[in-house]
Amino acid sequence: MNVASTIARARRHVRLARQNDCTVGLVPTMGALHAGHASLIETARENCVFLAVSIFVNPSQFGPNEDYENYPRPMEKDLELCRQLDVDMVFAPSANEMYPEKNLTWIQVEQLCENLCGASRPTHFRGVTTVCAKLFNIIQPDYAFFGQKDAQQSILIRKMVKDLNMPLEIVVCPTIREKDGLAISSRNKYLTPDQRKDAPLLYQSLQKAQQLIQSGQKDPDKIRREMEAVLKKSAQINIEYLEIVNPDTLEPLEILTGPALIAIAARLGQARLIDNIITNKP
Numbered sequence: 001m002n003v004a005s006t007i008a009r010a011r012r013h014v015r016l017a018r019q020n021d022c023t024v025g026l027v028p029t030m031g032a033l034h035a036g037h038a039s040l041i042e043t044a045r046e047n048c049v050f051l052a053v054s055i056f057v058n059p060s061q062f063g064p065n066e067d068y069e070n071y072p073r074p075m076e077k078d079l080e081l082c083r084q085l086d087v088d089m090v091f092a093p094s095a096n097e098m099y100p101e102k103n104l105t106w107i108q109v110e111q112l113c114e115n116l117c118g119a120s121r122p123t124h125f126r127g128v129t130t131v132c133a134k135l136f137n138i139i140q141p142d143y144a145f146f147g148q149k150d151a152q153q154s155i156l157i158r159k160m161v162k163d164l165n166m167p168l169e170i171v172v173c174p175t176i177r178e179k180d181g182l183a184i185s186s187r188n189k190y191l192t193p194d195q196r197k198d199a200p201l202l203y204q205s206l207q208k209a210q211q212l213i214q215s216g217q218k219d220p221d222k223i224r225r226e227m228e229a230v231l232k233k234s235a236q237i238n239i240e241y242l243e244i245v246n247p248d249t250l251e252p253l254e255i256l257t258g259p260a261l262i263a264i265a266a267r268l269g270q271a272r273l274i275d276n277i278i279t280n281k282p
Helices: 007-019 035-047 075-084 124-139 148-163 186-190 193-198 201-214 220-231
Strands: 002-004 024-029 050-055 089-091 143-147 169-173 237-245 260-268 271-279
Touching: 002 007, 007 024, 007 050, 007 089, 007 124, 024 035, 024 124, 035 050, 035 075, 035 143, 035 169, 050 075, 050 124, 075 089, 089 124, 124 143, 124 148, 143 148, 148 169, 148 260, 148 271, 186 271, 201 220, 201 237, 201 260, 201 271, 220 237, 220 260
Parallel strands: 002 089, 024 050, 024 143, 050 089, 143 169
Antiparallel strands: 237 260, 260 271
């Protein structure tokens, strides 16, 4: 496995793969790799001849007072997992390599970044889409793999790729969960043991919504109230948002007549957790 810390070296490895007509896949990550990342890498490995994983804690997607400085960076552990999963190249640049001078060019997907996580993190998705565009330009993959847990991120990136005619396909893979339903996340490490016991209530509230829809409920307000009742079983859970939206436009739905994205963000102590499901037509 090759480890590239510079853009030039990463491009050289990809260029050599292209000379052999290899299909190139990219799994963009911020490191602290876990079972969710491993699932993305395994899916990419099955579908691509040359597989690159990027490990870069992107400063431009962190807002003031967020956890950029404290974000976990277990690089050696991450590299060992990539070796075990037969990754061909890890691109692990420094912040100075990716942003050598003040960045004046930003990519922002309008409208789609304004609600859900974008409402409380107004510059977050600008940083996400910009760094993904940079990674796509550097690696030039045929496929890039993202997780459904970060649904809004995947929707924005897919729209960016479509609008800018980028020559790659975005593949969104299922959320990987613990046995009790909690979506696996690097930020779960911030949970205390007591908070960890209550964290599965997020997924339980989503399951409740799914049950209501399957039984014929079409009123989003009634579904939200039932979900809130599940979450209020814990006094530690502070709901940031609980929304039922169109899975393409992210606009709130007034009545359920087709697929819906049900998304939630909540805080438990220092941890900000997100989760979602996409329901089928009732």
